Amino acid sequence: MPSLTFLGAARTVTGSKHLLDVDGQRILFDCGLFQGLKELRLRNWSPLPVPPESIDAVVLTHAHIDHTGWLPRLVAQGFKGPIHCTGGTADLCKLVLPDAAHIQEEDAKFANKRGYSKHHPALPLYTSDDAAEALSRLKPAAFGKRIAIGPGIQAEFINAGHLLGSSYVHVTRQPQQAVASTTGILFGGDLGRYGRPILPDPSPGVEVDTLLVESTYGDRLHPVEDDGEALARIVTDTFARHGKLIIPAFAIGRVEELLYWLFRLEDQKRVPVMPIYVDSPMALKGIDYYQARTGELDPGIVFVGRHLQRFTAVSSANESKALVENDIPAIVIASSGMATGGRVVHHLLAGLPDDRNTVLFVGYQSAGTRGRNLIEGAKYVRMYGQDVPVRAKIAKVNGMSSHADAAEVIKWLRTFPRAPQATYLVHGEPPAQEALKARITQELGWRVEVPAQGQQVEIPL
CATH class of the missing domain: 3.40.50.10890 (Rossmann fold)
Structure with missing residues (x-):
């Protein structure tokens, strides 16, 4: 049975990585950098539980570094596949990935100069060449167009209203491969807000069996003040x-x-x-x-x-x-x-x-x-x-903030045609996640889980 493994942004906000295993294929959704606490940043140096070369493709929801900043490391460790994203995400990745690589190189250089690293010499997490190689693998696609991301597997990018090019990704089997009664999985990425300048509102939800949704502000409301x-x-x-x-x-x-x-x-x-x-x-x-x-x-x-x-x-x-x-x-x-x-x-x-x-x-x-x-x-x-x-x-x-608050997440969830079989809260700290879980359960009656780092679940697809 297809499975989903939570490799990042599980009970924390950064490091988004979600690995889908289906029919012998491995597809990684987002490939972000861990940030903040030292114990989180150290995870950037830990190997994935699967060989990078065994991953067939990567799909990005948007360009923020906590969703894309580990791509050069993945490439440096042997990933050879395509990286699917929207055109806007591809544009912004051309800015954030070289900049992230430069910071890694400068940090290593500074550590060697000052001698404060326990590693001799201190090495960057990845280099500018690794970032350039990652950029060469980007495969931009239009919003609303179904694209093949693997044999028999397709994805559609739908506007998330969070950042230029930001999307949530609806993954289904291609019609000839479809399993009766399954409606796919939706990777929510970062959900934008309603009534904001610059970007359009998030598009309505779609019918899915499995949903991943962020919970950054799951325990609070943004001020009503202008x-x-x-x-x-x-x-x-x-x-x-x-x-x-x-x-x-x-x-x-x-x-x-x-x-x-x-x-x-x-x-x-x-x-x-x-x-x-x-x-x-x-x-x-x-x-x-x-x-x-x-x-x-x-x-x-x-x-x-x-x-x-x-x-x-x-x-x-x-x-x-x-x-x-x-x-x-x-x-x-x-x-x-x-x-x-x-x-x-x-x-x-x-x-x-x-x-x-x-x-x-x-x-x-x-x-x-x-x-x-x-x-x-x-x-x-x-x-x-x-x-x-x-x-x-x-x-x-x-x-x-460009992240939906608790009420805006609920508003978006109400646009779904029916309740998913399972909803997983990611991209949030535990207090926010528990508060949002309680609210979704009480107001919508949905089954909600807060996955742990490294947890694997079986999903219909």
Whole structure:
């Protein structure tokens, strides 16, 4: 009987990997990097329970690093098959995978220089060549088109509303191979939100026997307050203190929404006009990809890009350094979103000790990250070998998240024609998962399970 093994994002948020075994084929759905706590990051170095060369294909739901960032490692260890995804996901992977490889190489180089690794020499998890090889295996497909992902097995990408190119994937047997009364499995990926700017709402669910759905915000609701109202208040307060507003932001997806709101607030004269800097080469390229795929964006949205010169693009390292040293009031958007690396770390190093400044988080902060420590009230954070005092105001706008909250997950589940035989909650921390499980069981009467890391289940297909 076909089986499904949960190799990542099981009782944690990162490292999404789900292995489908059917008719002697192995297909891996998502191939993400573990992030956050050291015990999770160490899993990136552990081998899969099956040889990588035995995996016939990979299917991606979207381009975020916790869903794609282990692909170069998989390739380096012997995977030779195709990687199926949407066109938008393929575009964004061209940004995130080379960047991830560069970070791995730089971290290894730094460890060797400082001698703090127990490995001699310290090696990167994967290299730029591995990332390039992974990119060469991408096979883009259109939304709504059934494609063969293996002999007798087909998949359809359906809009998930989370990120450019994001999808949930409906997997079925091809008609001549179909087993009577089975309706397939749906890999939910990351579920977007309703009524948000930039991206369309998630498409309705389809009839399936087995469903995997995320549970990132399964124990909470996003604020009903207008995102613009919260952001306007933070911008205005920071301007009054003559400070900098430093926004750690995910380089793809979140930057576009931030710019949308900042420009809208300026046009409505709800905030003072401050210089806006985007200090992320990857984010700048991502903006171009969004503009190239306006047909996949929310109808009626005309995305405002860099060509209007309403923000300053910071490309070079020297420009970034000058911005860090510049003391004028400004809004600085830089990655990474959890402040674990990237140019934003330099801005935090300079800006956190100054009580005029504000650091604003606009996305989920995984346990063990610098971002989580800051929003939980850390008085000092360690960066580049020193304890940096936190005097800046720390703020968070939860409503700008691109992940559905508990009510939005329930709303999406209600669009399914019938209850799946089994629903598995993935991509969440245990408290959120248990809360969402209880709510789905109570409100919908569905059978819900929270799989453990490495757990294997038999499924109809």
